[in-house]
Amino acid sequence: MNGLTSFAQQPPKFDEEFQAHFANLIAWRRDVRRFIEKPVPEQLINHILDMVQLAPSVGNSQPWRWVSISKKASRQALRENFKKCNSEALANYKGEAAQLYASLKLEGLDKAPLQFAIFCDHATPQGSGLGSQTMPETLDFSVSGMISTFWLYARAFGLGVGWVSILNPEEIKATLKVPDTWKLIAVLCVGWPEEEHIDPEMERCGWQYRTEAGRIVLER
Numbered sequence: 001m002n003g004l005t006s007f008a009q010q011p012p013k014f015d016e017e018f019q020a021h022f023a024n025l026i027a028w029r030r031d032v033r034r035f036i037e038k039p040v041p042e043q044l045i046n047h048i049l050d051m052v053q054l055a056p057s058v059g060n061s062q063p064w065r066w067v068s069i070s071k072k073a074s075r076q077a078l079r080e081n082f083k084k085c086n087s088e089a090l091a092n093y094k095g096e097a098a099q100l101y102a103s104l105k106l107e108g109l110d111k112a113p114l115q116f117a118i119f120c121d122h123a124t125p126q127g128s129g130l131g132s133q134t135m136p137e138t139l140d141f142s143v144s145g146m147i148s149t150f151w152l153y154a155r156a157f158g159l160g161v162g163w164v165s166i167l168n169p170e171e172i173k174a175t176l177k178v179p180d181t182w183k184l185i186a187v188l189c190v191g192w193p194e195e196e197h198i199d200p201e202m203e204r205c206g207w208q209y210r211t212e213a214g215r216i217v218l219e220r
């Protein structure tokens, strides 16, 4: 740890005030695609990366591998990758949906000061396969869960995170020269948001509203 946080030495009691703050954090986390031109202090991002190491993972395998996409050529390749995949995706929509899709901003790759590719290392010896023998995909789930922790904790410092998935993963692996056993889970844009909202951009643009579908708990 780098001094930004010191942990309680006894099990903490999370009081109502904390619960209310945490509920607000969940409600005000957003997928952010518009960033102001202001760097993120290295100490801050390092602290957040330290903290997310505490995220849960199958067999405690911690299979996430972070790559910072910082070189000009790598960023250019990433933008080209997105452009190509996005125009292919657009071709799959017709009529009004195509018009709406074309108007959406689906990445923040132009301005985000930090850009990361996060992989899952399927060859990690950590955890010795515990919990992932019948469901190898639990390694990927672990990385996804860690990203959720990152997303929320970054937001607690006012940082915005945007997940970009309209990409060709194999091309990204080639661009970033990562081992074959690494699977791309996410590309994240990170920086200071241009604007803040309590509702998702997908709702504001009329693409997809929140529904109750996921709230239903089946009784069996």
Ligand SMILES: Cc1cc2nc3c(=O)[nH]c(=O)nc-3n(C[C@H](O)[C@H](O)[C@H](O)COP(=O)(O)O)c2cc1C
Pocket (backbone or CB within 6 Å): 029, 030, 031, 032, 033, 105, 106, 107, 163, 164, 165, 166, 199, 200, 201, 202
């Ligand atoms: C796995 C995953 C992939 C996503 N990929 C994209 C993407 O490529 N482009 C984009 O604009 N948003 C992407 N998003 C963000 C979602 O659109 C966003 O989470 C959703 O609309 C709800 O908005 P909110 O995160 O602001 O609550 C992705 C989110 C997840 C979890």
